[in-house]
Amino acid sequence: MFLWRADGAVLPARHPPELKPFGEDHLLVFHCRAHNDASSPELSDGRLVRRYWDAPQPPYPRPFWRVLLQRSAALPAAEPEPSLHALPVSLRPFTDTPDEEERGARTFKVGGVPSWAQFPESYHCACGAELVYLCQVPEDREFAACPGQPEQPYSVGIDTYQLFLGNEVYLLACPAHCDPAAVWPVNQH
Template sequence: MALFFQLDIPRGVEAFGGDHLLVFYCRVHNEVADPPSAGGRLVPRYWAAPQPSEPAPFWRILLQRHATLPTAEPDPSLVPLPLTLQAFEDTPNARGLGAQTSKVGGASSWAQFPEYYRCACGADLVYLCQVPEDMEFAVHPGQPEQPDGGGGPDTYGLFLGNEVYILACPDHCDPAAAWPVNQN
């Protein structure tokens, strides 16, 4: 798996302020996530549960509490770029949707309809951030082309280029207790 991005969650983001988010994704498996649930909750260790097309997830989302330092080395396959967060007024529209952009916190801007999940620990997952549709991540020359990447041989995408909403457990029951919702 490749480290696609990481960031420090601003202190003002409810439930996750001060945490450090890391998003890893497989360079050769480009699929959408299918939530494994039972009895109205995601299954225990849902972040490691098999996916319909794969024996295990092809992503990993980690939320480190009170992390002191980001990972020191960039992923060798992706071109590292600085990620700068800027405060902005995310005023929900009449349908309750926020701005459609990369963002952390604020109001989600569901492409289709809101999705809600309950963590295996019993807590309702909370919207943390989103990555817009067709976001491309530049790769170093000579890397294998990503299947169904859509951006060509010099970029990788996440979850078939769908809009990605990361929901996470506000109780922090496990550093991996997060779910990537994919919509287009």
């Protein structure tokens, strides 16, 4: 299996074609800067609930994040996102060397072996498919905010934003592509 490491780590990114079943899909990650919390899955009969990407995230009535995996991605926006510094994404293959606990490298990576910070987690999509590991964002990964942007609550720096309280984030996606939003963000610290 191919493993790709991102240098510069800015999302969205198009996945390398060798990354089955997500090769050449376009990944987009959105996160509310005001609600910097961890996600919590809602299950029914051992599966994530129907439309889990829209399920409440207590104490909020809806998720404060959105992750999309699109097969037929649109062209990039003409103007960059005004809140974050845009950086190019460079994916390169590397060999994932498991650590003493056989978890793999703890870095921003696409594909390969997840480096679980706590314990392996697995979920089944509402459609019945077992979600597949797509990528991870390392713990305490900061994304540089543009000058003048509001501070993110519970963030490490006043000029940076983090995903899910800075936890290690693992994106698990539906290999059946039942919906572009059929991606679950697992948070561990």
